[in-house]
Amino acid sequence: MTENTIQTVKISRIINDCEAVKTIIFKKIGPKPIPGQFVMIWVPGVDEVPMSISACDEAGNWAITVKNVGECTQALHDLMVNDYIGVRGPLGNHFIIPSDKNKIIFLVGGGIGMAPLRFLANQLKKSGYTFKTIQGAKVESDLLYMDEFYEYDQEDLEFHVCTNDGSHGEEGLATETFEKLIKSYSQDDLKNTVVYSCGPEIMLYKLFQICKKKKIEFYASLERIMRCGSGLCGLCTLDPLGLLVCKDGPIFSSEELKKIEDFGKFQRDFSGKKIPLE
Numbered sequence: 001m002t003e004n005t006i007q008t009v010k011i012s013r014i015i016n017d018c019e020a021v022k023t024i025i026f027k028k029i030g031p032k033p034i035p036g037q038f039v040m041i042w043v044p045g046v047d048e049v050p051m052s053i054s055a056c057d058e059a060g061n062w063a064i065t066v067k068n069v070g071e072c073t074q075a076l077h078d079l080m081v082n083d084y085i086g087v088r089g090p091l092g093n094h095f096i097i098p099s100d101k102n103k104i105i106f107l108v109g110g111g112i113g114m115a116p117l118r119f120l121a122n123q124l125k126k127s128g129y130t131f132k133t134i135q136g137a138k139v140e141s142d143l144l145y146m147d148e149f150y151e152y153d154q155e156d157l158e159f160h161v162c163t164n165d166g167s168h169g170e171e172g173l174a175t176e177t178f179e180k181l182i183k184s185y186s187q188d189d190l191k192n193t194v195v196y197s198c199g200p201e202i203m204l205y206k207l208f209q210i211c212k213k214k215k216i217e218f219y220a221s222l223e224r225i226m227r228c229g230s231g232l233c234g235l236c237t238l239d240p241l242g243l244l245v246c247k248d249g250p251i252f253s254s255e256e257l258k259k260i261e262d263f264g265k266f267q268r269d270f271s272g273k274k275i276p277l278e
């Protein structure tokens with residue numbers, strides 16, 4: 001069985017995370033995922049869509065966290081425990097965890113972008129790393145995994161929250177909180193910092209610019225509409241290098257992002273036509 005084989009799995013648990021977001025848990029055999037990787041989830045009779053892996057435990061229980069935005073995600077939200085879905089994966093590349101445990105590590109997530117960062121946080125914690133997380137959301141009701149991250153905060157793994165309307169945490173954007181936190185950093189601190197991010201591309205682009213200016217190591221997980229999820233259809237191509245989000249990504253480093261002209265500017269619609277990012 002390869003990563004690309006569809007495995008039919010039974011849903012074992014469903015968690016209602018927040019408004020319009022549910023976490024779906026299932027047992028899957030085969031290669032273990034690494035934080036940053038994704039799966040293609042097939043809902044019979046509806047569609048197949050990419051979803052980040054938001055957790056995986058030693059017993060082989062995998063989790064995806066689904067925001068209801070359209071036809072297939074609605075169908076996923078309608079499913080119940082003991083229903084079946086098809087899963088292909090783990091697919092794509094993954095976050096590279098530094099070998100140096102003294103690195104200053106930031107996880108910066110916006111909205112549903114917290115899903116792969118939650119899996120990364122679990123792994124970093126298990127491996128004894130220290131890290132700081134910034135979660136940004138439009139409003140309080142969009143915030144995810146709050147109990148888990150506040151528990152980390154109690155254990156000196158800083159957790160910062162910001163909302164656009166100030167309904168929880170600081171009023172403002174995740175990028176502003178990040179800028180405030182690194183304001184007092186020395187050149188050595190900046191050199192020793194790494195940022196892992198996922199969320200709206202406008203946020204990722206702003207973070208990329210801040211990190212470029214400050215010479216901070218930076219990784220972003222990008223989203224594009226996908227059909228095959230395995231490098232065949234070309235729908236997730238990034239110009240001008242032709243990098244594929246499903247194969248070469250979804251995680252891209254600053255070095256790669258610098259060369260991707262589409263980053264922060266263009267996406268493709270379902271026909272492959274280039275359209276401005278929303």
Ligand SMILES: Cc1cc2nc3c(=O)[nH]c(=O)nc-3n(C[C@H](O)[C@H](O)[C@H](O)COP(=O)(O)OP(=O)(O)OC[C@H]3O[C@@H](n4cnc5c(N)ncnc54)[C@H](O)[C@@H]3O)c2cc1C
Pocket residue numbers: 038047049050051052053064065066067068069070071072073074112115116222223224225226245250
């Ligand atoms: C690598 C990767 C990881 C992802 N991880 C998650 C995750 O952990 N949780 C989650 O809820 N969503 C995630 N997404 C986005 C998710 O795949 C889309 O929301 C989903 O495909 C929408 O399907 P739909 O049929 O419900 O919506 P549709 O009815 O097809 O479309 C509804 C809206 O969503 C947009 N859309 C459709 N597909 C995508 C896509 N692939 N990326 C961005 N926007 C899209 C459409 O342009 C449209 O505006 C991820 C996408 C990628 C590429």
Ligand code: FES
Pocket residue numbers: 225226227228229230231232233234235236237244245246247
């Ligand atoms: S989704 Fe088909 S090549 Fe990436």
